[in-house]
Amino acid sequence: MSEKKYFVHESSYVDDNVSIGDGTKIWHFCHIQSGAHIGNKCSFGQNVNVSNNVIIGNGVKVQNNVSIYEGVELEDDVFCGPSMVFTNDMNPRAKYPKGSAGYKKTLIKKGATVGANATIVCGHTVGKWAFIAAGSVVTNDIKDYAMVIGVPARQVGWMCECGEKLTQELICKQCGKKYNEHNTGLIEIK
Structure with a gap:
């Protein structure tokens, strides 16, 4: 049997039929459910649940107390802040469960940040x-590089890839990157 190239704290559970990439760390009291696919060099804080068949890319950081439900996909380098919330059913009823056929897909694209206690209502894409x-509570698709706040979330500006708010000219004062506006959000000028 080969040596694991990832870390799982002894208080956590990893079900059968799970794929975990090299260098990933799963800390205290986590549960990774069957069919989940987790990329390389990810970090999962205390009390994280990754549900069945969830896909998580490389370099993802999930802070404490986050549940990633079936139907959610996180691309590379996504950051999920403490106690943020994903949903996967628009109109759940305990008495009338729909199962996975009723789940709405949610996609969090490369490098996106979801702040602490934010909620992502299912069926949307975060650019x-x-x-x-x-x-914030996300109830619509969010454009690439958009900065949103509030309930419901509304765009108030643009963010650089490095995490700094862009000027009105779409220039980052921190790293110097420049952007142009496009129908899907921003595109970096190279």
């Missing part, structure tokens, strides 16, 4: 390098 402020 690459978007920034969802703490406590």
